[in-house]
Amino acid sequence: MTPSLHFEDLSLSRGGRRLFSGLELHLESGQACALTGANGSGKTSLLRAVAGLCAIDSGHITFGAVDPAAARSTGLHLLGHLDGLKISRTAGEELVFWTGWQGGTASAMEAAVRRLDLQRLLDLEVRRLSAGQRRRLALARLLSSPRPLWLLDEPLSP
Template identity: 60%
Template structure:
């Protein structure tokens, strides 16, 4: 169980280009942090670095639990969700099949899947093929795994973009509940998050 994410003196580069240098901040349990910055500033890369996909050029990313520092691999395998621009849904399968796979793979069970379906009002979509869903419906199906497989750290990349006003508010409620349960949220955003969040600006960009 992750209770704190610490980023110390982190530098990321893609190829020759340095995205940002010496970035330090921490996210504690119950806190939401909104990463802002221009296109290409490195918000997505930072999220992917926290998820362990990109190796930092310098600095470190540490996860702490109640009993001290956690092994990064274990923390990532069981403690975080990364929801990127892509929803990770197969066009040819039904939303229900995809949600079930995503949830069971990430450690959920039938009861939590049912809860997620209710929380995101997915009932009417479950039997539909993903190719027939709108962008917003796809995003909601993907977001469902946050609820269906509870993990403490949510890394969200533009989670709101395809959602309508009501759904944004709905997602805000889910985020508030997650924070109240001791969760952590790190989100890259251009729009404001529907919950109070500490903003951190990521430098540079072009």
């Protein structure tokens, strides 16, 4: 079952400062939302709260009929502004590790490599990849282990 994403009267503070309050959002399967705002306005904190990594002050985050723990553990990808890649591994090793860790398949991984044109990079250490190549590798992890809900922090940044 594909989770939807709903916020009701959501409030969040960080470091004693209220970032937002009364936030409402209803997204169903196939919909997207671009979250914009100034630096420090709470965009990353909101994504972390949806992923269950930080507590909200009030309100509710729900995933339709899907249990929140299940939605977060098997139905959600969070890709932060940092790529989270281990620089001493090759791109191929990193992709194999993350695909297995997140329950993906070899065929999905191969399709992601082709789709993002990573074939010639797989034998290179991650430390040797450009910022854009690292971002494509990080996105390949998401395609390799399909989960219906993607939370992308700074998705257009290399």
